[in-house]
Amino acid sequence: MSVVSAIQRIATEGTISLKHAGKLAAEYGLPLAEVEKRALSIEIWPLRYLRNSPLLSPTEQIKLLESTVVVAGCGGLGGIVAMLLARLGTGRLILVDPDRFEESNLNRQLFCTVKTIGMFKAEVAARKIGEINPAVSVTAINDTVENTRNAINRASTVIDCLDNIPSRLTLADMSRRAGVPLIHGAVSGLAGEIAVEMPGAKTVMERLYPNPAARQRPPAVPGFSAGAVAALQCAEVWKILTGRKALPSGSRIFWEIDDFCFDQG
Amino acid sequence: MTVKVKLFAHLRDGRFRERELKLEPGTAVRDIATALGIDLDEVGVTMLNSRHCNLTQEVHEDDVVAIFPMVGGG
CATH class of the missing domain: 1.10.10 (Arc Repressor Mutant, subunit A)
Incomplete structure (x- = not known):
């Protein structure tokens, strides 16, 4: 049979x-x-x-199952992004983060628990993803994005969940060279933003970060702000992977939780 | 000349959300930020009349300037 x-x-x-x-x-x-x-x-x-279903058709669900997504950064944004994409049914996830969980991550990072402090973020996330959806093929890379060119080259989409500007710009450059869509997300206090860059189309990252060498203190990041931005990023991934109309390449959405305000530009 | 300035997120703290400012001709977006005591390292996207602009962009009568903070956390 x-x-x-x-x-x-x-x-x-x-x-x-x-x-x-x-x-x-x-x-x-x-x-x-x-x-x-x-x-x-x-x-x-x-x-x-x-x-x-019926938001996704069976054909669209198959498309997702055949997709490979690189999640760059497995902290506040990346942990939630990885979890949501696994639940959605993304076939292959490549999780990249060189860091280990610290106690100060407990306020917002999904896979940071008292027991996982000291462990590599990408490895913990991969293990937890396996418990959520064993159909997802997960690879953990305990390294910086600068050393993940091969992974980016074979991705359907790259998601920027990083926490520093130089690495974000490097990831954008690598995604452009690989011809892979990039979905950016960032959060600071009660504000957040997402942006999309499609291959060969209008770029946005240098506009968001006009001064990459700027001195930046680690911002406050409450879990709800990270969760909101991560959810918006996943929605754009879903749109792109299923061929729906996504945020136009080169534009960004800026969001403020205390003002109920979305600004697109 | 009069220019409307909009600030976003924590750039509003101790300043304002939206205000019309009287400015000298030749004023650039950078000058507005500096005059408001905003650290230029904190500035991300700047927009003039809903379109992206650089800090060096000069403003004119009735323009609307928006200044967003750089958002980098993850």
Whole structure:
């Protein structure tokens, strides 16, 4: 019996459970994501993605499962971005961060717990992502973005969740050279911004950071500000990967939580 | 000449959200920021009449200048 026939046989009300998908993956020697894609190809929803429907079509969900996203920075923004993309059903995540969790990260960084202090952020995030969605292929790189050119070259999208301006500009340059869309996010206090750069289109990063050598104190970053920006970044990733209309390349949204104000320009 | 200046986020602290300023001809966006005591290292996007501009951009009667802080945390 083919795996598709087996999926049809085991499906209930147009869905297949994680337990059954996992069992078929083991029986047929396939990755779990492959079983999910084959189910979607006959419009059977893996139960875990059911509430993505009808916002996503089965074809769009397959596109996501076939996408590779680099999350540069696994702190306040990156942890939440990685978690949301895993839950959404992004097929491959490459998590990049050279740092280890510190106690001062506990106020906002999703994967920072009392137990993970001292551990590499990217490794912890990868392990937690595996618990959230075992179909996602996750790679942790405990290094700076400057040393992740190969990962960026094979990405569908790169997400800037970094915390320093020189690295953000380097990442933008690497993404442009690789011809990969970049989704930028940054937060400071009660304000945040996101921006998009598409390959070969209008750029924005140098406009956001006209003075890369500026002296910057580490800003206050409450968890809710980081969460809001991370969610907006993921929405743009979702739009780009599924071919929807995203924020125009070269423009940015500036957001202030205490003023209920969004400014696009 | 009169120019409307809008400030965003923490740049408003101790200053204002939006105000019309009387300025000398030849004033640039940088001069406005400096006159308001804003550290230029803190300045990110600057806009003139809803379009991006540089700090060296001169302003004119009835222009609207927006100054945003640089946002870099992650």
